[in-house]
Amino acid sequence: MNLNTDVGRMESVLRGRRDDGAKLLVVYITGGYEGWEAAVETAAAAGADAIEIGIPFSDPVMDGPVIQEASQAALEAGATPASVLAAVPNLDTGVPHAVMTYYNLAHHPGHERFAATLANSAIDAAILPDLPLVESGPWRQAASEAGVETIMLAAPTTPDDRLPELCAASKGFVYAVGLLGVTGERSALASTATQIAQRCKSVTDKPVLVGVGIGSPEQAVEASVVADGVIIGSAVVRRLLDGGGADGVGELVASYRAALDAG
């Protein structure tokens, strides 16, 4: 019996890389922000194992100042879910794509329709940080039927008795939220990062990646001692906000890749 029949592209690619001994690197970029398409392609070329594309939302409650600023700029420049998603099939990345957005953008068009749009736009997985496990059933069902993996977030505050269910529900990978707080670089890795990664690893064999708060390649390495890898977002987006462009993003991603490969 093949237990892996419902494993999607995100999970199988990340599992494959992990099982080959690699530490995983997922890179977030705000869709619709000036130059985002080139940045996505450069990030993939520089060694990202998967790309997370933000669909900007008016009220990004899980995001800190950097991603808020990029989201607002993208919205002001006219970005919509449709305009961001329409661009994805033309991106030359060779790696799986997730979208990261907020639940109302799935709720408003309706679960089936939004899931189908994702599936038709070369999107493998979705992350909806304001849709917790207790509210996620109907969306996960619709996404699953459309072939979209829903990546669930496990927080430092998530109790032990909920973690197995949460990790079982998560597809693609398990997003271990590294700290109490919103997205943004921090000067040191929070102790909560290793703890939550460890707790997730002890209840699932899905890839477990630490995101939120990773601010340097050294921190990425430190988190990956326990975790299977990391997600970097604000550090990357800040390069774009600072005018570093796709080249700046490429350099940054390469530095994380090199650090993770060197261990």
Place this chain on the structure above:
Amino acid sequence: MVMTDPNMEGRFGEFGGRFVPETLIPACEELETAFREAWADPSFVNEFHRILTDYGGRPSPLTECYRLSEQLGVRILLKREDLNHTGSHKINNVIGQALLARRMGKSRLVAETGAGQHGVATATAAALLDMDCKVYMGQVDVERQELNVFRMHLLGSEVEAVSSGSQTLKDAVNEALRDWVATVENTHYCLGSVMGPHPYPWMVRTFHHVIGDEAHEQCLKLMNRVPDVVVACVGGGSNAAGIFSGFADTDARLVGVEPAGGAAVGRGVPGVVHGMNSYLMQDEVGQVQEAESISAGLDYPGVGPEHAYLSSIGRAEYPAVNDQEVVEAFQLLSKTEGIIPALESAHALAWVVREAPALQGQAVLLNLSGRGDKDVDQMMDVLGTESNQ
């Protein structure tokens, strides 16, 4: 009962729920448990009512408006929440939540505020109970409600101006939520209306139930019957929920008045933001729209989920009034009754004035949710400009 407890998932009909980051789910659960226990504990309930009485000034009177009634041909009774300590109904909820936070061992409160009334009330409770307090307020509101900002400072609270998004109440909620995500271990989010994730809509309504209970009793004493109409303004909907809850099981007509530029129920499109599934002003793809109202306290694109429910089952109605009607009602109550209402509360009166021809001879209970002192500055600009024309 119409306004009963939400179901186990925190839903009123299909509305409500708990749409917050996973990080906050345990805090919402802990709050729900603590609230259930506290509300079943007579010592908690007694202390709540004792503070509302000895400190807050409850019960608030019911004032019959003789001159205005005669002028409009409608018998108008005001529930005087404007006479509460800190000048609005907000103190009821804040005393309840601050006591609960202390009982839960939290030492810090965060709050969002629009007009500043909820911020002032929270800062007041924090001073009273010796807690740290930080209030988030949109930059636009900081400018139009300077006096309340200064009050919060006097009361020992920190006020942070929020310059993201529309720079009003909705963005202040976002920022308060972000703070809470990072500080949940020692901090209680003292939400200011019947909105947000479960248990807030239900808990906040419960703390404001006292408005409806008192008013019901006062009406019976005065008229030996309930009023024909109960009307209140609706931002998130807490003062309306409080007074409605005293009359939901009578045959009184329930009317919640929204600002034309923030008519979440009026537009009737469901959406999810700030932890709840409710009616929400949004564009064609689901981006939340910015509300626009002369009153900062109603400048909110959503509404509490129980109001969405009451509207969906036809138990309450939610008409809208425009800024001009509000300005006229503000002046009318000042001149005929010697009561300067909050601009928020003036929305309720604006509806009564407009509907007066259809309400002839009826008794209307109006929740005067707050006093207008905070709005005098702003009205000097508005009326000054008008008289210059």
